[in-house]
Amino acid sequence: MSASDDPDYEVGYRKPPKHSQFKKGKSGNPKGRLKGARGFKTDLRAELSERVTISENGRQRTLTKQRLLVKQLAASAVKGDVRAISKLADLAVSLLGPEDEAQQSVNTLSTEDDAILQSYLRRNSKGDDHE
Template identity: 45%
Template sequence: MSDDEKDYEVGYGKPPKHTRFKKGQSGNPKGRPKGARGLSASLKRELESKITVREGNREVRITKAEAMAKRLAASALKGDSKALLAFLKLDADLFGDSEAHDTEAGLSGRPEPVDYDILRDFFSSPQAGQEDVEDQEDDDDGT
């Protein structure tokens, strides 16, 4: 044995020399099997599969992704703040902050002064917003 082999200390992160990978030899000689798929492919395949849902009186076959989007939008409209934040984040991730998306949705890039006035009036009196909703509900009943 040479002096280098005697001085070499085997331990954590220092395997014995005879068990190390040889130069030019792969640690995974067979490689990934052809049929194996990654998580993203499995997730995509699952979201693209169709399910039957009831919309009103009829049954419709839609993808699971569409069903999830509908459920998220419905929860956000019902007032679920977590669903609303998730929906807005998803919208920003998918469409970005592009002006093309804003103009397509009928939104301008910057709020108008009128928008600030409306918000200030709405938040200045918490009961004012509730009275408006109650008045609208009474109008819908025809009374």
């Protein structure tokens, strides 16, 4: 006895009416993505990982397109291109993370604290010599 024949079949949460359920063998999204179709992210990753041969300082080198783009962006930034500098800085911060100034300030002692620490270390090192 199937659920559709069952008079006790209860419609409710996660139990849709039989007439609105997906039919057996029929896709729920017939116009959806085709099998094997690649997305933009996959295409971009494949394109950037392709290798190209360039001539650098009179020598032939093979680099990925991604590496070549980074080299060209860095070269433009070094030449003073403000937009390239800005983009390179944004990429560096987003991918490598900002310098943690808070952590640096925790590790840096004030002059007063440093003097106290030095005094303590001098006193303790003198005590070690006597033992």
